Amino acid sequence: MAQSRQRSERRPASGRNQNVERGNGGELHQLAEGETPVLTTALGTPVSDDQNTLKIGERGPSLIEDSHFRDKIFHFDHERIPERVVHARGYGAHGYFETYESLAKYTRADIFQRAGEKTPVFVRFSTVAGNKGSFDLARDVRGFAVKLYTKEGNWDLVGNNIPVFFIQDAIKFPDLIHAAKQEPDRDFPQAQTAHDNFWDFISLMPESMHMIMWIMSDRAIPRSFRFMQGFGVHTFRFVSADDESTFVKFIWKPKLGMQSVVWNEAVKINGADPDFHRRDLWEAIQSGNFPEWELTVQLFDQDFADSFDFDVLDATKIIPEEILKPIPVGRLVLDRMPDNFFAETEQVAFMTQNVPPGIDFSNDPLLQGRNFSYLDTQLKRLGSPNFTHLPINAPKCPFAHFQQDGHMAMRNPVGRANYEPNSWGMGPREDPQRGYRSFADAEQGQKVRLRAESFADHYSQARLFFNSQTPPEQRHIVMALTFELSKVQTPAIRERMVSHLLNIDEALAATVADKLGIRKMPSPADAAVPPRDDLEPSPALSIINNGPESFGGRKVGVLVSDGVDAALFEQLRTAVEKEGAVMEVVAAKVGGVDAADGTQIEARHMIDGGPSVLFDAVVLMLSEPGAELLAKEAAAKDFVSDAFAHCKFIGFTSGAEALLAKAGVDADADEGLIRLESNKTAEKFVQACRKLRLWAREAAVKL
Numbered sequence: 169m170a171q172s173r174q175r176s177e178r179r180p181a182s183g184r185n186q187n188v189e190r191g192n193g194g195e196l197h198q199l200a201e202g203e204t205p206v207l208t209t210a211l212g213t214p215v216s217d218d219q220n221t222l223k224i225g226e227r228g229p230s231l232i233e234d235s236h237f238r239d240k241i242f243h244f245d246h247e248r249i250p251e252r253v254v255h256a257r258g259y260g261a262h263g264y265f266e267t268y269e270s271l272a273k274y275t276r277a278d279i280f281q282r283a284g285e286k287t288p289v290f291v292r293f294s295t296v297a298g299n300k301g302s303f304d305l306a307r308d309v310r311g312f313a314v315k316l317y318t319k320e321g322n323w324d325l326v327g328n329n330i331p332v333f334f335i336q337d338a339i340k341f342p343d344l345i346h347a348a349k350q351e352p353d354r355d356f357p358q359a360q361t362a363h364d365n366f367w368d369f370i371s372l373m374p375e376s377m378h379m380i381m382w383i384m385s386d387r388a389i390p391r392s393f394r395f396m397q398g399f400g401v402h403t404f405r406f407v408s409a410d411d412e413s414t415f416v417k418f419i420w421k422p423k424l425g426m427q428s429v430v431w432n433e434a435v436k437i438n439g440a441d442p443d444f445h446r447r448d449l450w451e452a453i454q455s456g457n458f459p460e461w462e463l464t465v466q467l468f469d470q471d472f473a474d475s476f477d478f479d480v481l482d483a484t485k486i487i488p489e490e491i492l493k494p495i496p497v498g499r500l501v502l503d504r505m506p507d508n509f510f511a512e513t514e515q516v517a518f519m520t521q522n523v524p525p526g527i528d529f530s531n532d533p534l535l536q537g538r539n540f541s542y543l544d545t546q547l548k549r550l551g552s553p554n555f556t557h558l559p560i561n562a563p564k565c566p567f568a569h570f571q572q573d574g575h576m577a578m579r580n581p582v583g584r585a586n587y588e589p590n591s592w593g594m595g596p597r598e599d600p601q602r603g604y605r606s607f608a609d610a611e612q613g614q615k616v617r618l619r620a621e622s623f624a625d626h627y628s629q630a631r632l633f634f635n636s637q638t639p640p641e642q643r644h645i646v647m648a649l650t651f652e653l654s655k656v657q658t659p660a661i662r663e664r665m666v667s668h669l670l671n672i673d674e675a676l677a678a679t680v681a682d683k684l685g686i687r688k689m690p691s692p693a694d695a696a697v698p699p700r701d702d703l704e705p706s707p708a709l710s711i712i713n714n715g716p717e718s719f720g721g722r723k724v725g726v727l728v729s730d731g732v733d734a735a736l737f738e739q740l741r742t743a744v745e746k747e748g749a750v751m752e753v754v755a756a757k758v759g760g761v762d763a764a765d766g767t768q769i770e771a772r773h774m775i776d777g778g779p780s781v782l783f784d785a786v787v788l789m790l791s792e793p794g795a796e797l798l799a800k801e802a803a804a805k806d807f808v809s810d811a812f813a814h815c816k817f818i819g820f821t822s823g824a825e826a827l828l829a830k831a832g833v834d835a836d837a838d839e840g841l842i843r844l845e846s847n848k849t850a851e852k853f854v855q856a857c858r859k860l861r862l863w864a865r866e867a868a869v870k871l
């Protein structure tokens with residue numbers, strides 16, 4: 169019953185006549201009739217009045233015998249469960265994984281045996297540091313957690329959109345997260361690392377420097393979940409039917425290419441639409457534009473691992489794609505939103521230790537610690553060992569075991585046997601062939617608390633990352649570091665960070681020091697291993713170098729006024745749709761505008777609620793009087809000046825020049841300003857947008 173109600177709530181309000189009554193105090197009573205279900209308590213007792221508690225007389229005290237009220241309030245009082253201690257804010261979707269070719273040579277994992285096999289998945293994207301109600305465009309790592317419901321059990325690939333991590337050993341995780349989250353005495357800032365505690369910890373943790381380069385880069389402010397990569401981070405193992413092991417790293421690559429926003433834009437999006445990323449995913453999936461990623465794997469053996477001077481067990485290191493090419497092995501398509509956010513996205517329990525036969529762990533000490541932590545945290549958060557009974561967590565393949573009882577047990581053994589071995593002839597029984605076998609690696613050594621020397625190079629790959637970025641991306645890293653460290657109030661912490669940057673790139677360190685007003689340059693931090701300066705840059709690490717070459721999946725915001733040319737508007741719409749992009753109309757009034765030929769153009773946003781930061785490119789389709797009127801509105805001027813400052817492509821009709829001028833934008837400033845006069849120019853504009861941004865403008869606008 170509840171489900172059918174939820175479904176009907178997705179339809180727009182119909183405004184149909186309903187069976188309503190006015191109560192004694194003027195309150196509204198909506199009454200069940202026809203097929204409308206009767207409201208009941210949780211135990212099914214029909215409810216006669218859901219507007220008034222049971223009282224003695226109309227103005228008298230309430231009665232504790234009002235079991236309907238108690239049932240309702242009791243349940244409401246218990247609606248909240250603890251939010252995740254990290255990755256609290258997240259958004260998920262269902263879909264499937266399709267295997268390209270059999271990987272039987274490397275792994276016995278059932279999911280990789282047959283070309284064309286489709287496996288159901290649930291994916292949850294998240295930010296790490298912010299609370300559940302924080303904003304989407306925090307500068308942060310994004311979680312990229314994938315649950316694959318394989319025919320031999322659930323496989324949770326609990327990754328991030330960044331391929332490395334802050335720390336090498338899981339024992340430091342609580343310290344890292346304590347330092348990153350709100351400071352405990354004041355409980356701010358939330359969803360931000362721009363504070364003393366975080367940078368104090370980081371500046372004392374040189375192993376985090378590679379990760380710092382990534383989170384200060386544009387990777388940490390993605391434009392959409394749909395436009396970011398995902399990484400399993402650690403080295404895992406594939407294990408074949410013959411028990412041969414191959415090391416594997418997992419990388420998800422978005423079909424629509426990578427794209428990020430700029431920081432100034434992120435700050436404004438957080439105000440304009442704190443749900444920017446979740447709304448984006450919701451709208452894409454609901455409109456049938458299903459986002460897609462390709463799963464690629466880097467496969468290697470022990471000899472290859474030994475050829476590096478870093479350790480493949482160290483989660484602060486990558487194997488550059490130019491050295492080991494990722495092989496595409498399948499695709500992930502997200503095509504369905506959850507029916508209920510809480511039941512699915514909130515209750516989904518990811519655990520790194522959930523791997524099917526054929527997939528195994530390496531000795532990465534971060535991964536080993538995670539394998540312990542996730543089961544523990546799910547029990548705390550979901551409150552019962554029976555969280556695997558929840559539909560979102562239950563396997564979709566047959567399963568049978570003797571676990572029983574516990575809070576909220578929904579599946580219990582049937583029959584007499586609830587143990588094995590038993591002589592009742594009742595299963596389930598173990599299966600040495602099909603069953604999970606850990607890779608029988610030979611391990612020996614003393615029990616020690618010791619970090620391997622092969623983990624000691626903290627700077628070379630940080631330098632590799634920085635050197636692999638394009639100039640605009642390097643500038644953004646400088647700006648991010650400057651911004652974050654400018655919020656740090658303790659000069660010694662700022663200086664300690666600059667001393668680390670000196671080991672990464674001297675010019676980077678010098679610029680950050682200058683922007684922070686540090687007069688005397690500190691000495692470089694004492695490096696455990698001298699940083700290498702002979703690593704070839706890896707172009708695969710740049711977002712800009714790996715753009716989409718299409719405007720597909722992106723969004724144009726069209727600011728319109730009365731008197732606009734309807735034919736040109738339709739031509740633009742056709743060109744945008746042909747590209748696979750979306751167009752949203754912004755106007756002075758949400759009711760829309762009257763075009764010159766008398767037709768009406770509906771608007772999705774009123775100008776105050778539709779700033780240009782919500783779009784990838786903008787068009788000013790205005791009549792002269794329309795532009796004159798809008799030029800008086802601050803929001804309209806910001807629409808234009810922000811789009812320009814954020815290096816976006818701006819299409820405009822000749823009538824729009826008054827608004828451009830008022831916004832301080834020269835209509836001939838650069839090739840990113842495109843006059844729209846005919847069908848051809850509409851197409852030319854959309855083609856120009858494929859570059860996403862005109863980075864050449866950046867020097868002029870000082871982002």
Ligand code: HEM
Nearest residue numbers: 252255292311312313327328333338341401537538541545
């Ligand atoms: C490579 C490093 C790591 C990655 C990629 C990673 C990724 C993730 C992701 C994606 C989630 C959110 C899952 C979801 O959407 O529900 C998550 C949650 C979590 N992670 Fe990690 N994590 C890492 C390191 C660690 C470590 C070292 C620990 C602890 C030793 C840890 C403990 C947790 C906990 C406790 C949660 C909350 C789980 C929940 O309540 O559902 N993580 N992690």
